[in-house]
Amino acid sequence: MHHFRYVQGRLQAENVDLESLAQRHGTPLYVYSKATVEDHFKRLDGAMNRLDHLVCYAVKANSNLAVLNTIANLGGGFDIVSGGELYRVLKAGGKAANCTFAGVGKTRAEIEYALKEGIYCFNAESEAEVRYINQVAGELGKKAPIALRVNPNVDAKTHAKITTGKSENKFGIDFESVLGAYEMIAKECPNLEIKGVQMHIGSQLTSVDPFLEAVQKVVPLVQEVKARFGLKFFSIGGGIGIVYRQSLDSGDTSWWQEQGEAAPLSVKAYADAVVPHLEQLGLRILLEPGRFMVGNAGVMLTRVLYEKRGSAKVFKIVDAGMNDLIRPTLYEGWHQIVPTTKPATDVTEKADVVGPICETGDYLAQDRDLAPVKAGDLLAVLSAGAYGFSMASNYNTRPLAAEVMVDGSKAHLVRERQTLDDILRGEHVLPDDKETA
Ligand code: LLP
Numbered sequence: 075m076h077h078f079r080y081v082q083g084r085l086q087a088e089n090v091d092l093e094s095l096a097q098r099h100g101t102p103l104y105v106y107s108k109a110t111v112e113d114h115f116k117r118l119d120g121a122m123n124r125l126d127h128l129v130c131y132a133v134k135a136n137s138n139l140a141v142l143n144t145i146a147n148l149g150g151g152f153d154i155v156s157g158g159e160l161y162r163v164l165k166a167g168g169k170a171a172n173c174t175f176a177g178v179g180k181t182r183a184e185i186e187y188a189l190k191e192g193i194y195c196f197n198a199e200s201e202a203e204v205r206y207i208n209q210v211a212g213e214l215g216k217k218a219p220i221a222l223r224v225n226p227n228v229d230a231k232t233h234a235k236i237t238t239g240k241s242e243n244k245f246g247i248d249f250e251s252v253l254g255a256y257e258m259i260a261k262e263c264p265n266l267e268i269k270g271v272q273m274h275i276g277s278q279l280t281s282v283d284p285f286l287e288a289v290q291k292v293v294p295l296v297q298e299v300k301a302r303f304g305l306k307f308f309s310i311g312g313g314i315g316i317v318y319r320q321s322l323d324s325g326d327t328s329w330w331q332e333q334g335e336a337a338p339l340s341v342k343a344y345a346d347a348v349v350p351h352l353e354q355l356g357l358r359i360l361l362e363p364g365r366f367m368v369g370n371a372g373v374m375l376t377r378v379l380y381e382k383r384g385s386a387k388v389f390k391i392v393d394a395g396m397n398d399l400i401r402p403t404l405y406e407g408w409h410q411i412v413p414t415t416k417p418a419t420d421v422t423e424k425a426d427v428v429g430p431i432c433e434t435g436d437y438l439a440q441d442r443d444l445a446p447v448k449a450g451d452l453l454a455v456l457s458a459g460a461y462g463f464s465m466a467s468n469y470n471t472r473p474l475a476a477e478v479m480v481d482g483s484k485a486h487l488v489r490e491r492q493t494l495d496d497i498l499r500g501e502h503v504l505p506d507d508k509e510t511a
Contacts, residue, residue, distance in 0.1 A: 076370040077107040077480075078456070080322050085414040085454055087373070089483040092414045096375045096452050100491060102394035102475040103375040104463045106136075108144055109481070110371035111459075115148050118314075118363060121345035125352055127359040130174050132312050133159040135364030135460040136372065140479045140488035142166035145367070151194070153312070153362040157184035160191065170194070174272070174309065174360065176223070178203070178244055185210045185218075195219040197272040197309070199246055201255055204263065211265035220259065221270030221309065224252045224295065228288045230276030230313065233405045239275030239288060246273065252295060256303050268303045271296045274311025274362060280339050282347045285313070289351050296355060309360035310348065315339050316369040318408050318457045341366075365460035372459020374399055374475070375414070376438075378451045379430070388425040390447060395429025396436045397469040399455060399462050403435040410456040411438060417445035427453070431470050463489075468497050 077088045085092045087107050096103055119129050130151040133142065137159060142152070143166040151172030152163045163173060170191035175184075178199040185207055188196065198204045198220055211218035225246030228239050238245045247255050252271075259266050275288050289310060296308045352359050376394035383389075401407030411427055422443035429436045438455055447453065466474050473492035478485050 076110045076113075076320070078322060078373060078454070080416045083416040085322065085412065085416070087480040087485075090480045090485045092373070092375060092454060093452055095478055095480075095485055096377065096414075099476045099478060099487060101375050101377045101452070102398045104372055104458065104475055104477040105375060105485075106138070106141065106368070106372045106459055106477065106479045106488075108140075108371075108479055111141060111144050111368055112148060114367050114371065115145060115150060118341050118361065118366065119148075119150075121341045122349070122359065122361065124349055125359045126357075127361065128172065129361050129363065130172070130309070131367050132362045132364030133163060134464060136368040136462070137162050137464050138477055138479075138488055139166045140477075140486065141368060142168060144479075151360070153364075157181075157187045160184075160188060160193070164191065174221070174362070176272075176274075176362075180207070182206075182210055186214065189214055189216050189218055193219070195221050195269050195307070197221045197223050197270075199223045201247070201258060204255065204259060204266070208259075208263035208265045217265055217267050219269040220263075220266045221268075221272045221307070222247055222252055222255055223272045223274070224249055224292055226273055226275065226288045226291050228275050228284055228291065230279050230284045231281065232276045232278050232313075232315075235405055236277040237275075238277075239273065239284075249291070249295070253298065256299050260303055268299075268305065270305060270307040270309060270357075270360070271299055272309040272311065272360075274309075275313060277313050277365060278315040279313045280315040282339060282343050285310070285344065286347045286351075289348050293351050293355065296357070300355070300357065305357055307358040307360050308352070308355060309362060310352070312362040312364050312366070314341065314344060314363055314366040316365055316457060316460075319410055320370075320456065322412065322456075367460075369457050369460035372457075372462060374455040374458040374462055376453050376455060378447055378449050378453060380449055387441075388423060390425050390427045390444065390453075392427055392429060392438065392453060394438065394455070394475070395431040395470070395472065396433065397431060397467045397472050398429070398475055399438060399458055400465050400467075401458075401461060402438050402440075403433075404465075409438065409458060411442065411444065411453050412456065413445050413447050414452040414454050421446060431472075468492075471497060473497060 476491035477489035
């Protein structure tokens with residue numbers, strides 16, 4: 075379910091016209107639909123109803139304060155991966171007591187910060203990290219809550235760069251070594267409190283099978299850890315895939331009514347598969363969805379600057395580049411691109427949609443059957459709410475885009491466009507030799 079529709083031939087986010095937003099705030103512009111975030115949260119939360127559970131939104135997918143605040147207001151928790159993300163969560167009205175701290179490389183400053191704020195749990199990914207958290211906690215006179223991330227060695231059947239649950243990936247502790255690691259904690263780490271087991275096998279999973287395989291493999295291990303060391307929770311991670319191709323005509327509002335691509339994963343199918351295995355554990359179940367919560371809730375607006383007809387290809391040159399949305403070039407991510415004014419015909423033309431950056435990889439789409447668009451037209455790049463703005467950079471000294479959140483008929487600027495002075499802040503040339511001599 076998402077709330078982007080053509081209404082009388084013009085694309086809207088909820089009840090707000092996108093062209094008018096682009097005129098007011100400029101482009102590139104990220105626009106989020108609050109109702110879509112809320113729908114997705116409630117849909118997943120509801121599907122897990124039978125379990126004592128907490129949906130911990132993976133902040134990395136979209137860390138805008140307004141998004142985090144929306145989720146905090148729904149009672150969501152958060153999965154963070156840096157001190158910076160914890161800082162954002164707290165600023166947005168979230169609580170550290172509802173946060174899990176993921177990641178293979180937590181620094182001392184981050185561990186101290188999370189301990190002082192009262193983090194719900196550290197999800198540790200190596201024995202060395204476990205020992206270090208134990209040491210830091212001891213020095214602060216605290217007990218650190220800890221879970222181990224188990225790497226179940228399951229193929230998530232997704233893009234290689236977003237697969238995390240195979241032995242050759244850097245994530246988690248090998249399935250075979252996890253029990254030994256818990257034993258080590260119980261024996262040698264007096265400043266740790268064993269609290270959970272965590273796993274996350276990858277992102278953009280479009281079938282329930284890898285989730286089921288991982289859950290079936292890990293549940294007996296969780297039972298054993300629970301029996302021997304005591305446990306509060308089992309986190310099954312994130313990874314629920316979304317639909318990147320959808321209809322924007324009113325009436326067809328089901329995000330899963332997808333045509334063409336791999337069969338999408340509905341939350342119902344996901345819950346039906348995993349809940350029966352989780353119920354028997356008698357533990358709190360945590361989920362860490364990122365993309366599912368915000369992916370379909372955002373679009374990126376970009377204006378066509380020029381058209382170039384080369385001998386081999388037609389290029390639509392737009393004002394957003396790979397610095398604004400890196401997914402197409404980094405993961406061959408496919409994002410639907412539509413004009414904000416509904417095309418009058420079904421006629422399409424094959425074209426590449428490319429940005430202004432000096433890189434061959436700077437494209438948003440290649441060989442795409444695109445509605446006829448000309449310079450000045452506004453395009454919406456769909457399903458850009460997850461890993462869009464949050465992965466943006468200043469490459470080519472391009473200011474970060476502005477972000478707007480739509481709530482019904484109101485549009486709120488939730489991040490101002492960066493200025494060039496914002497980018498240069500903190501940079502200095504060397505002192506003048508004559509002055510320092
Ligand atoms: N939990 C952990 C420990 C994670 O590492 C991640 C994502 C998630 C949860 C959330 O996964 P999700 O539900 O969003 O699939 N930039 C890539 C995706 C990277 C995912 C990194 N980890 C992309 O744009 O496709």
